[in-house]
Amino acid sequence: MTVLQVVVAGGGNERKDQEKEHYWSIYSDQLTKRNATIFHNWAHRVALEKLLYPESASTTGSNINLYIDQAAALHKAFLHRDVADSIPMSTENFTDIATMSSPVSVSMARDMWSTLSSCEHRREVVGEQKACATSVESMHKFAVSALGTSGLHAFSTSLDVPEVGISSPSHIYKVVAVRAVTAHGANKEASNTVTCHSMRFPFALFYCHAVNPTRIYEVTLQKDEDSLVPAMPRMPAVIRALAVCHVNTSGFDPTLNYWVKLGLKPGEASVCHFLTRGDVLWTPASVA
Ligand SMILES: *[C@@H]1O[C@H](CO)[C@@H](O)[C@H](O)[C@H]1NC(C)=O
Ligand SMILES: *[C@@H]1O[C@H](CO)[C@@H](O)[C@H](O)[C@H]1NC(C)=O
Ligand SMILES: *[C@@H]1O[C@H](CO)[C@@H](O)[C@H](O)[C@H]1NC(C)=O
Numbered sequence: 001m002t003v004l005q006v007v008v009a010g011g012g013n014e015r016k017d018q019e020k021e022h023y024w025s026i027y028s029d030q031l032t033k034r035n036a037t038i039f040h041n042w043a044h045r046v047a048l049e050k051l052l053y054p055e056s057a058s059t060t061g062s063n064i065n066l067y068i069d070q071a072a073a074l075h076k077a078f079l080h081r082d083v084a085d086s087i088p089m090s091t092e093n094f095t096d097i098a099t100m101s102s103p104v105s106v107s108m109a110r111d112m113w114s115t116l117s118s119c120e121h122r123r124e125v126v127g128e129q130k131a132c133a134t135s136v137e138s139m140h141k142f143a144v145s146a147l148g149t150s151g152l153h154a155f156s157t158s159l160d161v162p163e164v165g166i167s168s169p170s171h172i173y174k175v176v177a178v179r180a181v182t183a184h185g186a187n188k189e190a191s192n193t194v195t196c197h198s199m200r201f202p203f204a205l206f207y208c209h210a211v212n213p214t215r216i217y218e219v220t221l222q223k224d225e226d227s228l229v230p231a232m233p234r235m236p237a238v239i240r241a242l243a244v245c246h247v248n249t250s251g252f253d254p255t256l257n258y259w260v261k262l263g264l265k266p267g268e269a270s271v272c273h274f275l276t277r278g279d280v281l282w283t284p285a286s287v288a
Helices: 001-007 014-031 036-051 082-088 091-100 106-120 136-147 256-263
Strands: 129-133 152-157 172-180 196-198 208-209 214-223 238-246 273-274 279-283
Touching: 014 238, 082 136, 091 106, 106 129, 106 208, 129 136, 136 152, 136 196, 136 208
Parallel strands: none
Antiparallel strands: 129 208, 152 279, 172 214, 196 208, 196 279, 214 238, 238 273
8 A cells, every 4th residue: 555545545526635645745846855853843843832931931030921832643543562673763664654543634745744854854853862752661761771860750730721722912820939840049050951842643652862961940821810811711820740850051043033022042041841741751760
């Protein structure tokens, strides 16, 4: 079976098939031209820019335009480890992977491409270590090798972070408490950690990476009732979210709008973001 047949296997009318063919041609072009990376960077950046905060935002009393990404695939099952380990998570093997999970919808095929190209993409940030993991064991193995210790703690963000994420356009959350998960004490010493993001895929797949050193905080945020913009009723009143702050940002993309907004260059400020429901954070047991 060709990939196109796999993608189309869900059935549908001619127009839909043309649409599928269209998507397929876009993605196969990207693959053959070896510049899927450019596409990925672009897509990644559009999605991520608003998720970035300076570390000063994690200070009690500050107001924050809270953005937490939607959980990508919280309820996807893990493949059996033997199966997962037998197929490289690469666009080269898209056909095999798509066949395993067929029928695949157009949007799922698109997500699969995007996820697989992130997995094989060259490092986004200078000095980044990364791996895609399709089993808990391989996630743990990467964390052990990246952190150089087998004594690890795993954290996930609290259940009051909604699966759909949070998008608050206008300062409606106030930071009411900050607890250092790592970086205790007066010096707030940074440490090495690994974050595994759950990705859109037909089965559980984590994009694990380490951009170190980091400081990790548990930030309690409260809906600001005095806010000019009425709070959206479906947003929870209090959220405890995990924030990861990357301390050495000199390898970050200098064209990010984040730097423009702050009037700074990479390396001149840390970059923080909140974890999404379903993400897994690994720290050496000695620091948390
Ligand atoms: C990908 O590369 C081809 C040529 O190698 C180029 O024509 C095309 O514009 C590139 N795509 C993007 C998104 O940059
Ligand atoms: C993965 O793709 C490569 C290149 O097309 C192929 O040689 C290899 O057999 C594939 N692996 C599996 C397990 O299908
Ligand atoms: C910060 O990161 C850059 C690029 O990865 C590296 O060259 C530099 O040595 C790092 N600085 C410190 C203080 O670790």
